[in-house]
Amino acid sequence: MTKIIDEAEVVIIGGGIMGCSTAYQLAKAGMQVTLVERDTICSGATARTGGAVRQQWRGPNELVLAMESVKLWKNLDEELDCDTEYTQGGHFFVLDSEQEVEQFREIHEFQRQHGLECEILEPSEVQKICPILKPNFVAVSHCPTDGHANPFRTTHGFAIAAARLGARIMTGTEVKSIAHDHDEIESVTTSRGTIRTGKIVNAAGPWSMQIGHVLGLEIPVKPSKQQQIITEPLPPVVEQFVTRLSIGLYFRQCKSGSLQIGLHLDPFGLWRETLEEGYSLPEAEAETLDHISTFNPLREIPKRFLDAVTMPVLGECSAIRTWPGLYAMTPDLEPLLGEVPSLKGFYLVTGFSGRGYALGPIVGKLMAELIVTGKTSIPLDKLSVTRFDSASPAES
């Protein structure tokens, strides 16, 4: 056993939005919490997200979480004493077929039952409020209370506020092993030494299955790649977060004025294919973030973007940076939240399948409730890992 460097009531693994939000809420509740992060705060999946704070187009379990999260987002700047650049400019799903419109009409009905108002807009109506969109679509699904924010500012904001409340944030600290006596956690050993603890939160996103492997636990999460481009700053051209599922494109204009444009290769379809083939993960691809070599997303992003917008002058604006990012996909695209029944004190906060960022504030709050009181103000049992068979008990 390596040197004992710390003792904590809870150790959180992962310095993304989920880990930092949970650390903040636990520290606020008076728990002694240490967060370990292999790299720096906000260096993995959260650093590469599109930044959407979206409620529409979610399953029943997530919809409730997203709506509660938006309530927290509204006061987050004040709570964290940090400008998260949160804006409620609306979210457009650009729909390219009557079939898609019909699907969204059904989704709206279901969302309305939960109190979320959305509308279907005709191209002529869209033109009035978002002239940048070329009217080459059938309709748009609009949720006016959706929006976006700055992932860096949000995540660091949570980490700084957590530290202010006494949380210990250890970056450059990689988890090597986890010790448990039968079904109870005892300690976590990192590259910098051992931390004694009774509770561990696995918030390692697309790398959370690797943390599971340390324990001999199969966590049903698989990474899926997306690619993004950011442009030089422009005057305001679009207020909404825009998603076009039929071509995998999404974009927003950041507070700085830059357009952030992303593309994913139908991660949902990709996942199902892989699932049918058996459960083999391309580990090497997860490491290098190099996914499908026959595809050239850096060329496809501006091509698809320029085809979707009215202003040819946008072709003249420059891309200044590009990066790939990973989603943490689960087989049913819903997250894994809660304690692993076979291992007391081991909690999962992962598998958000590309839709987690918006949920960060509420999930941190609920995880803190669960860890401190054993109960949550919104039921999370349907998001337990027990819904899959693959979460096999740890061998002690």
Next chain:
Amino acid sequence: MDKEVVICRCEEVTRAQIEEAIERGLCTPRDIKQWTRAGMGLCQGCTCRSLICQIVAEKLALEVSEVSPLTFRPPVRHIKLKELAGLGGNDK
């Protein structure tokens, strides 16, 4: 060095702002960039990346070689969207 000197010209970030970030506990150039936008602008840190490393080293009593610099990512020089899309310009 003068506190009000601009370190990142693209995003107009001063030395004082970078020092304030370090005092908040943001201790690598990547943390500082994400918090202050220093190095996030048009030139992607071409000018300020080494200055940020120097300030971090100075404030945290490290050697400059111990500070991880900002990562480079494509494109090396900025490129118009239409060129990247292969729709003209210098694409050929």
